[in-house]
Amino acid sequence: MLTQLPVLGGFRGYRVAFLRSDFTAGLAVAAVAIPSAIAYPAIAGLPAEVGIYSSILPLIGYALFGPSRKLMVGPDAATMTVLAAALATMPLASPADRVVAASALAVTVGVFCIAAGLLRLGVIAAFLSRPILVGFISGVSISIIIGQIRRLTGVRIEADGLFPPLWELLQKIGLIHWPSLALGGGLIAFLTLLTRWRSPVPAPLVVVAVSIAASALFDFSGMGIAVVGDLPRVFPSPSFPFNANLPVKEIILGAGAVWLVSFGSGIVGARSFGARDKFEVDANAELVGLGAANVASGLFSGFPVTISDSRTAVNLSVGGQSQISGLVAALTLTAMLLYLQDAVRLLPIPALGAILVAAAMSLLDVAGLRQIWQVSRMEFLFALIGMAGPISLGVLNGVVIAVAATLLYVLLKEMRPRDAMLGRVPGRRGFYKLHRSMNAAPIPGLAVCLVQGSLLFFNVDYVRTRLIEVAKALPANTRWFVLDASAVAQVDSTAAAMLGDLRSDLAEQGLRLGIAQLHHEPMEVLSRAGTIESIGEAMIFDDLEEAVIAFRHRSSQK
Numbered sequence: 001m002l003t004q005l006p007v008l009g010g011f012r013g014y015r016v017a018f019l020r021s022d023f024t025a026g027l028a029v030a031a032v033a034i035p036s037a038i039a040y041p042a043i044a045g046l047p048a049e050v051g052i053y054s055s056i057l058p059l060i061g062y063a064l065f066g067p068s069r070k071l072m073v074g075p076d077a078a079t080m081t082v083l084a085a086a087l088a089t090m091p092l093a094s095p096a097d098r099v100v101a102a103s104a105l106a107v108t109v110g111v112f113c114i115a116a117g118l119l120r121l122g123v124i125a126a127f128l129s130r131p132i133l134v135g136f137i138s139g140v141s142i143s144i145i146i147g148q149i150r151r152l153t154g155v156r157i158e159a160d161g162l163f164p165p166l167w168e169l170l171q172k173i174g175l176i177h178w179p180s181l182a183l184g185g186g187l188i189a190f191l192t193l194l195t196r197w198r199s200p201v202p203a204p205l206v207v208v209a210v211s212i213a214a215s216a217l218f219d220f221s222g223m224g225i226a227v228v229g230d231l232p233r234v235f236p237s238p239s240f241p242f243n244a245n246l247p248v249k250e251i252i253l254g255a256g257a258v259w260l261v262s263f264g265s266g267i268v269g270a271r272s273f274g275a276r277d278k279f280e281v282d283a284n285a286e287l288v289g290l291g292a293a294n295v296a297s298g299l300f301s302g303f304p305v306t307i308s309d310s311r312t313a314v315n316l317s318v319g320g321q322s323q324i325s326g327l328v329a330a331l332t333l334t335a336m337l338l339y340l341q342d343a344v345r346l347l348p349i350p351a352l353g354a355i356l357v358a359a360a361m362s363l364l365d366v367a368g369l370r371q372i373w374q375v376s377r378m379e380f381l382f383a384l385i386g387m388a389g390p391i392s393l394g395v396l397n398g399v400v401i402a403v404a405a406t407l408l409y410v411l412l413k414e415m416r417p418r419d420a421m422l423g424r425v426p427g428r429r430g431f432y433k434l435h436r437s438m439n440a441a442p443i444p445g446l447a448v449c450l451v452q453g454s455l456l457f458f459n460v461d462y463v464r465t466r467l468i469e470v471a472k473a474l475p476a477n478t479r480w481f482v483l484d485a486s487a488v489a490q491v492d493s494t495a496a497a498m499l500g501d502l503r504s505d506l507a508e509q510g511l512r513l514g515i516a517q518l519h520h521e522p523m524e525v526l527s528r529a530g531t532i533e534s535i536g537e538a539m540i541f542d543d544l545e546e547a548v549i550a551f552r553h554r555s556s557q558k
Helices: 016-044 048-065 077-088 095-118 122-126 130-147 149-153 163-171 178-196 203-218 248-277 283-299 309-318 324-339 349-363 366-375 377-392 395-415 460-472 493-508 520-529 531-535 544-556
Strands: 418-423 446-452 480-484 512-516
Touching (some): 016 048, 048 324, 077 095, 095 248, 130 248, 309 324, 446 460, 460 480, 460 493, 480 544, 512 531
Parallel strands (some): 446 480
Antiparallel strands (some): 418 446
16 A cells, blocks of 8 residues: 555656746745735734744645646645634644644644545545535635734624624724734735736735835834734644644544535636646545655645645746745745745735735636536536535535535435436437437337436335336337436445335336346345346346337237
């Protein structure tokens, strides 16, 4: 199993000619990483330096064990919000305990990722459907925006949800620190304009530089505007972030929620970049790479990370060719941590709030929601369910709601499999759906019905009732009723019993049941259940043509 570890996969096929573009891309990735590295920890109530740690070590872990040459990892707003919800469930006595708990969650998430990758569970990436994932992340974005009220106004908000915090802010309007609000609002507008103008320099980096310069020039701290303050001027030492005070159950459950959302959203972004830049994304190998990134983060006082859309986009746009760019970015961020603290300490807190609001607004996928509405009203409803969870009941409960909504969505899709009657088109081979082909006609005396879906315990009652209804509407001269099972991928013991009962029901109507094009696994189940013997092996056909020949042969003998 250990041979599956993709060691140094991000350097495969490296050429010296890549070095210049990788170096430039690494500097660009570090530049765009600085604002989020400082701002994102605030979502989970963690100190700013933890975000820098979480932007350095994961890049090294992914460079060593990640499979992709071009994907970048780092903090993510949605993952941070789930992390904040997980930390809120734990009795943490001090900020230091909060950092240790976040690091323990990162290591646990990393272990989950590596185990899932080695067990080939990358298919879980598709577990959260796109509508629910779009809705959930949009709901998370709204939660992030509401969570910035304190940083933008200086007012502590106790209420949760969407409208209660806004109502509480109105009640405390006299406590608003208006210079902070003016600065934050102005920077949000500035970020929006820079994005629309497609600034060649990442907009958050411009805001960081401008706000630090303004803070030094106008003494924001003296005006009562909160600033980041001093950060530790040291590189973190490795440590095992588990102690007797950490609640094991909450760590495991919280890590599971973080893992599901971070990997689900991360792999969706990775596949989008892969499709655009023409490279393959192996979900199982990515699990191992993300696992190494998270373990590295947790062992050096960091928090959980995932595939970063912004950093990957910058790496691709500048021309990064390998994980050398990730290592250059890590080295640049380390230099910033050790030598640029005097500048960073002046960064105003409202600027962090503005960066987070802008990041959250980019997560709010209005275009995706509009497209889902156009494609399917039912899927749009599930997108709204995914959105309402994190807003109304908290992000951690929102994960549970998203998973439950996914299960419900799958069940509703499978509970009522479609069916169609088949017939011949004169002069053509094969069978055609009668309701779609105007020239198709049934074979006299032989009814062929296609069932489009697996037969399992939760839908067999519907299928049996539906097939009996179809049989009752057949012409009086019909003698055979053949099920086309080419689309039936699975059957279970309940379905096997149902088919036996269906044979008896049809026999009472003078119809003989047959089954054609049955796959190997369903055939095995029906054989073990005795259903094949009950129907009769003579009525089990390899294909529909064989069924037609058998029907005509037996009709000619009568």
